[in-house]
Amino acid sequence: MQLPERGEKLAPLGVILAGGQATRMGGGDKALLDLGGTPMLAHVIRRLRPQVAGLALNANDDPARFAGFGLPVLPDSLPGFPGPLAGVLAGLDWAAREGASHIVTAAADTPFLPTGLVSTLGAAAKREHAPIALAATSSGLHPTFGLWPVSLRDDLRLALEAGARKVAAWALGQGAARADFPDTPQDPFFNVNTPEDLALARARLAGGRA
Numbered sequence: 001m002q003l004p005e006r007g008e009k010l011a012p013l014g015v016i017l018a019g020g021q022a023t024r025m026g027g028g029d030k031a032l033l034d035l036g037g038t039p040m041l042a043h044v045i046r047r048l049r050p051q052v053a054g055l056a057l058n059a060n061d062d063p064a065r066f067a068g069f070g071l072p073v074l075p076d077s078l079p080g081f082p083g084p085l086a087g088v089l090a091g092l093d094w095a096a097r098e099g100a101s102h103i104v105t106a107a108a109d110t111p112f113l114p115t116g117l118v119s120t121l122g123a124a125a126k127r128e129h130a131p132i133a134l135a136a137t138s139s140g141l142h143p144t145f146g147l148w149p150v151s152l153r154d155d156l157r158l159a160l161e162a163g164a165r166k167v168a169a170w171a172l173g174q175g176a177a178r179a180d181f182p183d184t185p186q187d188p189f190f191n192v193n194t195p196e197d198l199a200l201a202r203a204r205l206a207g208g209r210a
Helices: 040-051 063-069 084-098 117-128 150-161 167-173 195-206
Strands: 013-017 055-058 102-107 133-137 140-149 177-180
Touching (some): 013 084, 040 055, 040 063, 040 102, 040 117, 055 084, 084 102, 084 150, 102 117, 140 150
Parallel strands (some): 013 102, 133 177
């Protein structure tokens, strides 16, 4: 990653969270499911990459299955698939090694994520003087879409080791801001959890409503 010149503001790094077990899809990698002739992950990358200074993937087990995407693969540092909060920590540790101050996270099963995700999260954090910002729509928070400071990674590590697992609960406990996004005419945070969801995503893409 190329660091900025003195005085130049660096965009956050992006981390795509794909560390789950996809039990409602029968296991396997949801991110690699075909959507319009390409893996679903490719749609997420296409939307997030222009918004960030660099991009990585949080995933567990054999990283070779993601080799074609050209991204660093960051496994959870805690055993037992502790959930997306561990993926946030993996991303923060990576960002610290890269010399970045923040990351923005996005879920790997949300192929229509907002193209203004990073700017809206950043504006909410600035407006509220908050360390963290979480995406939200009229249906509630979407906590896997957040802006996170590297400065909180040690606090997050301790919380995970003490049993914390819920992303929103921990983030709100740190004073997270809510970044509101419109969800009409289409929900940008629509996520693929089931075969029925995948069919809906394919229909949405085919209908040009991405």
